[in-house]
Amino acid sequence: MKFSTKLTLLFTIITTTLTTVLLSIVYIQSSKILERETRLLMKSGVFNVMDTAARFLTTSYHDLKIIADDPVIRSKTATAEEITERLLFYRNTCKKYVSLSFYDLNRIRVADTSGLSIGKQDQMTLFWEETLSKKTSTARDIHIEEPFQEPIIYFASVVKNNEDKEIGVVVARILVNRLFEIAIKIPALYEAKIDIVNNNGLLLYSNYNQKGMLIVNLFEQESMRNRSQNEFVHNILHMQNDHENQIQIFYVEKAYLDFEGNGWTAFFQLPDKIIFAPVHKLLKILVTAILCIFPVILFVVYFFSKLTTRPLTLLKTAVDELAKGNLATPIEIHSKDEIGYLCAAFNKMSKDLIVSMQKEKDVSSNLENLVFERTKKLEKLQKGTLNIIEDLKETEKSLKKSRQDFINIVDKSIEAIIVTDKNGVVLYLNDSAERIFETKKENFIGKGFGIPIVVGEATEIDIIKHNDEPRIGEMLTNPTKWENNDAQLIVIRDITERKKTEETLKKLLMIQTTFVSTVSHELRTPLTSIKEGICIVLDKTAGTINEDQQKYLEIASRNVDRLSRLINSVLDFQSLESGKMKFRMEENNINEVAREVLETMLPMAKKKNLSLVCQLDEKLPRAYFDKDKIIEVLTNLVHNAIKFTENGSITIRSGKENNFIQVKVEDTGIGIKKEDMPTLFQEFMQLQKNLGGTGLGLSICKKTIEAHKGKIWAESEFGKGSAFYFTLPITETVA
């Protein structure tokens, strides 16, 4: 069922239930109130009626007493006409009496206002008996008199004369109808059915029931009489005749003053129809109104619910569309309630869905492409693999062959080669291993190697031979693979000879070191004495000396210096050669070195009339070198330059080449022959033996420069001069 219909239905049910309940309540309450009111009204009405009737009757009763006391009527001598006149007088005064009569004691009507039945004897009835026996005023009764054909009430009173003797009876007649019409004047009870019944149950008066006055016995009086006469009894009796519900009230006439009362009962009946007519009318009006309005409201409600649930229908439509796959249906609802929020959320969701679906599409199309590419690649690979397999088969064959070759090589290797598994069990050994361990291959394979293995480090092992001196072996172990398992490759080299040589060398080196230091000391010490001795005299410290003394002492001094230099060269060469030379590597300025050398060598150059100049790059960075040693080098080069130049100049240049300082000593000397160039820097090579020197100079320079990680070389053309170059590194790391 649609939601709007549900709402409408809900409304309908609620309204209907509510209306029904309310109406019922209204109806029931109204009915109750009305009933109560009606009863009250009827009660008072019935009471009033009977009360009025009773008073009326009482008044009549007293009237009759007065009439009976009338002097004329009381006199014995009154004639019938006089009595009649009197009676007429009274009758005209009280119009309620139909007629008045006077009877004598024999019940013969003497006088009558209507003039009827005069002289006739009245029948003996109950009231006669009562009247005559009591001799007082009596109650009256109702019976239908012939001429009137209507119920009449009789009042009788005994007339007494002056001597208090009964002379006759005065009778008054009242029409019952008349009586009760006067009594019944209750406007509210117009519709009430009133019955007045005597104590025999005979209907005396009825305002609706015209048949059978004094004939019809309406009610069962017994049940009535059982109830107290003073109580109102109301019960709803079902009228035998009419079959309708009604309220009935009866009231028994009471005695009034000295009037005994007749015991008449008044019955008031009011059918429910009439009582509840207003309520029913109200109900009818309400129901009609509701029924009229209801469709209108229903329509309105339906319309409104439709309006409210329109978003839901839209939502439903959109969802259906979504289910079909049609995504682009945004809902145009922007109310600020929950439904609006829902619609907004739905819109967002469908947007997101579109986006993610698009993404998915992209992803899937990407995937497809990828798959396609990969498949292609795989196909290529497959082809390639097949080719590879062919190649592999070829390779296998050649591998087998080469394996055999290698086995041969390894087998015949001088070094002992053993392969063990990771636990040290021997898997393979070559011929040399057989020899070293003095055991056959078959005996060793499968057994433990026996010697502790240090992987990656060379260890020395003693090989004890049976018939030979013990040998020393160097064992190197490296991890390897043997038939796809982890294994160890052990190589043992016989280093006995090497060890011997090493020992010898060590000894020699020790000897040499001692030798050097001893020689050094032993040569230099006497030299010091000689030099100082000469100097003391030359300085004239010990006294004056003559020219000849000076000359020859100077010769001696010069040669002492020369000898000193020689010894220095030899010792320097020795220490350079042995690698024991220690350099003091520091950052120094090469230009300072150049200038120092210049200063030192200038005198020597001057002697040969040669110019000695520096051309130095002042922006040179400092370089890393041993200053003293480089001074020596440069001094040596300049010294050589001076030695081999007869005229001209020697130039010291400094500059920067890449990461090195370059120094150039250029001369205009005799130059160097091509054939001499290769051996120029070799020790003990002298180009001109006679010019002195040890022949170690250039060799020392080379070793020094090379120890500085620099380079030294010469460029020359015989006859045109030479240029000697050396470089020194700028940065420490190079050195």
Next chain:
Amino acid sequence: MEKVQLFILRYPLQKQWHDMAKRILLVDDDQDILSVTEYRLKHLGYEITSAIDAEQALVFLQKESFDLIILDRLLPKMQGDDLCKMLKSDVKYKNIPIILFTALVNDVEKIVKETGADGYITKPYEPQELIRKVNNCINRA
């Protein structure tokens, strides 16, 4: 090496010595070296005491105070280097400057550092070098 007991005689006023001639202790096993060096130094105005080995040097040190020690490295019995180290670690003598007098010039800088000596002179030396170095060392103290 025999352990040598050192007796220290403290003179109350060391300042007195500033006015007097500086005293140099020469230690070398070569007589000729001692002779020529002594001669040279005497002419510079110093008072020289010579010892031929470490033992004798120590004896002199105990008796007298010196402003400079010139110490040959290669000595019989205790070596010059060891003596130098010893003296430098002795609180009584460590303030006396020591110059190593040596033919072994290869790591001389390192040796000077190791022994704690205050300088060195090579054999053979230029006379000016000797004068200069001695003056420097002696005046530093």
